[in-house]
Amino acid sequence: MADEIRRWSDELARDPSSLVFLQLGETLRRQGQIDVALKIALRGLERHPRNVEAHDLVARIAVDRRDFAKAFDEWEAVLRLEPTHIGAMKGLGFVCFQHGRFSDAEWYLNQAAIRGAGADVTTALETVRRTSGGIPASLVEAAAPEEPTPEAPQPPQDPQWLFADLLLDDGQTALLLDENGYVLGGLYVDDSGTDLGEEIGAQLSGISDEVRRATRHLEIGDWRSITFETHDVVVAMAPASDESLIVVAAARTTPLGLLRRLLDRCAERAGRWLVNGGSASAQRRTP
Amino acid sequence: MSTPFAPMLENLTRQRGVRASLIVSESDGLIVDSNVRFGQDGDRVAALAASLYRKARLSASAARLGDVAFLQMDAERGRICAVGGRSDLVLVVVSDPTANVGLIRVALLKAQESLA
Numbered sequence: 001m002a003d004e005i006r007r008w009s010d011e012l013a014r015d016p017s018s019l020v021f022l023q024l025g026e027t028l029r030r031q032g033q034i035d036v037a038l039k040i041a042l043r044g045l046e047r048h049p050r051n052v053e054a055h056d057l058v059a060r061i062a063v064d065r066r067d068f069a070k071a072f073d074e075w076e077a078v079l080r081l082e083p084t085h086i087g088a089m090k091g092l093g094f095v096c097f098q099h100g101r102f103s104d105a106e107w108y109l110n111q112a113a114i115r116g117a118g119a120d121v122t123t124a125l126e127t128v129r130r131t132s133g134g135i136p137a138s139l140v141e142a143a144a145p146e147e148p149t150p151e152a153p154q155p156p157q158d159p160q161w162l163f164a165d166l167l168l169d170d171g172q173t174a175l176l177l178d179e180n181g182y183v184l185g186g187l188y189v190d191d192s193g194t195d196l197g198e199e200i201g202a203q204l205s206g207i208s209d210e211v212r213r214a215t216r217h218l219e220i221g222d223w224r225s226i227t228f229e230t231h232d233v234v235v236a237m238a239p240a241s242d243e244s245l246i247v248v249a250a251a252r253t254t255p256l257g258l259l260r261r262l263l264d265r266c267a268e269r270a271g272r273w274l275v276n277g278g279s280a281s282a283q284r285r286t287p
Numbered sequence: 288m289s290t291p292f293a294p295m296l297e298n299l300t301r302q303r304g305v306r307a308s309l310i311v312s313e314s315d316g317l318i319v320d321s322n323v324r325f326g327q328d329g330d331r332v333a334a335l336a337a338s339l340y341r342k343a344r345l346s347a348s349a350a351r352l353g354d355v356a357f358l359q360m361d362a363e364r365g366r367i368c369a370v371g372g373r374s375d376l377v378l379v380v381v382s383d384p385t386a387n388v389g390l391i392r393v394a395l396l397k398a399q400e401s402l403a
Contacts (some may be wrong), residue, residue, distance in 0.1 A: 048372075057296070082318040097294065120378055131369075186356070196350070196351075199350060200350045200352075203346045203349040203350040204346050204347075205349075206342060206346055207339075207342050207343055207346050209341065210338060210339050210342040210343075211360055213335070213338075214336070214338070214339050214360070214367070215362045215365075217331060217335055217364065218332065218335060218362075218367075218381075219364075220362040220363065220364045220365030220366075221362050221364040221365070222362060222363050223360060223362045223365025224360070224361045224363065225360075225361045225364060226343070226359065226360045226361070227358070227359045227360075228343050228347065228355045228356075228357065228358040228359070229355070229356045229357045229358075230352045230353035230354055230356060231345055231354060232352070232353050233350065233352055235398065246336065249352075256392075264301040265399055
């Protein structure tokens with residue numbers, strides 16, 4: 001494979017307009033060299049803006065980067081150029097599912113099924129219809145254009161980037177706070193790029209005490225989450241292990257259902273990270 | 288004695304799974320008006336919900352996130368939703384955990400316009 005990569009690279013160097021960038025980009029993507037693959041794919045797309053496979057390749061790389069907005073745009077471009085492209089329909093179904101747009105996901109998967117997509121799409125579609133949105137991720141991932149990676153990705157070692165790969169766009173942010181409001185992991189970056197995590201953590205962690213008090217007196221059991229909307233953002237919080245607290249924030253335009261899913265994923269990630277001794281390695285920062 | 292808020296509260300409590308709807312003063316936690324089903328302690332709900340909303344509002348403001356428009360707290364056996372107007376009044380709904388929170392939210396935000 002290394003020889004082929006070298007050969008394709010040489011050919012591309014000799015002839016930058018060669019379509020060999022498709023094979024090279026795809027191979028690099030499969031090898032996990034996502035950034036290099038993206039660079040090559042985008043350069044190829046610049047030269048071949050109406051090449052369906054180039055758009056498809058960029059979309060699949062974007063999914064690997066969890067840049068679902070980019071993937072959506074590219075697969076839409078594919079369908080504009082080739083309205084019957086099954087891979088793009090499956091991909092759009094997958095992206096819509098990731099965004100909680102289940103009816104759209106069903107529509108795209110249905111279109112793919114009508115045009116003869118495989119049994120995996122049929123299974124995913126049946127489940128979408130049966131559960132009205134409660135589709136198991138494994139089935140939808142089966143409908144995605146590529147096989148999922150064989151091993152679940154490990155959380156990043158740097159606590160600051162603990163949730164980075166779970167966040168769907170630049171406007172989303174997540175923090176893990178300990179019982180005193182100190183930041184254990186994650187970032188809260190404002191528009192100017194300043195990390196406000198410590199300040200936000202210190203202020204918001206006080207709410208959880210109030211929630212505990214309210215649930216105890218009202219006898220409604222342990223609290224599971226609290227969500228509030230402000231003019232610009234929507235914030236969701238949930239208790240995590242070791243008395244810690246997960247805080248997720250997103251733009252106000254983010255659907256609440258999607259934010260809840262993000263909160264669940266971050267809580268799961270935080271739980272695993274803490275169990276694996278993440279908090280011991282985290283640099284606690286006083287607010 | 289019926290207040291101008293009574294129809295609004297009755298409409299909220301009619302939603303499936305809603306146990307109580309109240310208008311409370313955020314500053315002191317006292318009930319302005321309420322529509323509470325049998326078995327619910329309105330005074331206690333009012334005090335705690337007002338306190339929770341106030342804390343969220345102050346925390347969000349201190350964290351420079353802006354004013355809290357809608358708040359939802361989910362627990363194992365219940366849920367509290369609250370919206371605040373421009374005045375001191377907070378509209379609170381207590382529901383079962385299985386209630387349709389989307390419908391409750393829409394009804395609350397609609398009712399909130401009457402509070403402003």
